[in-house]
Amino acid sequence: MEKNEFTKKAYKNSQFLESHEARSLRILSEYLEPLKRLNEWKVNNTILFLGSSRAEPEEKDSPLTKYYWEAEELSYYLVQWAIKLKQKGKNFVICTGGGPGIMEAANRGACRAEGKSIGMNISLPEEQYLNRYISPELSFIFHYFFMRKFWLAYKAKAVIAFPGGYGTLDEVFETLTLVQTNKISRDHLIILLYGEEYWRKVINFDELLKYKTISPEDLKLFFYSSDPKEAFSILKEKLIKFL
Secondary structure (H helix, E strand, C coil), X not given: CCCCHHHCXXXXXXXXXXXXXXXXXXXXXXXXXXHHHHHHCCECCEEEEECCCCCCCCCCCCCCHXXXXXXXXXXXXXXXXXXXXXXXXXXXXXXXXXXXXXXXXXXXXXXXXXXXXXXXXXXXXXXXXXXXXXXXXXXXXXXXXXXXXXXHHHCEEXXXXXXXXXXXXXXXXXXXXXXXXXXXXXXXXXXXXXCHHHHHHHCCHHHHHHCCCCCHHHHHCCEEECCHHHHHHHHHHHHHHHC
């Protein structure tokens, strides 16, 4: 005799699992499943790339195009270097939000260097596609923004923020807040704002200091760079302490 909907085991009941009452189980799943998979693939830590999803590799009139290729180049340098470290497990694995633009560029650079890279996408009403350069086994799709943001930051030893819009600014300020409040130790995370001209125009940190809404030491939570080779040199020197 076939089991009806009332005799299903709870963990096999999709109607229940998608209900309001089971939200805590869905949230927990978005913590435990990535944890299991990252451990299986021995990902010790990551380098997180942030930036606009609107950056296109071939759009000649866009000011974002150059940042696409500079993100690709910086990612390539970092992965080439990290592969040669030959530590137990995988260190400094490139991680992105999994979509197009700067995210695609960073995954693309890792792919060119023949390294693994992570993509942590989010399901949206207008679907954001997973870019084709992510390692399939390290491709994730989240329902909850806060769980995605947790995993983007949790294993990161460096956050590299390229020019971007609301989403990038949100992630940059949240990261700065976590470090400022010591929820993430200042000694355990490197923050690089890539594209100094852009960031100085978009965020006037000096005015924040003038109005005393931040402290002078808060300006030391990050540094700028506008050149892939320079950024790589600085990051390499700072990252080596985490091994």
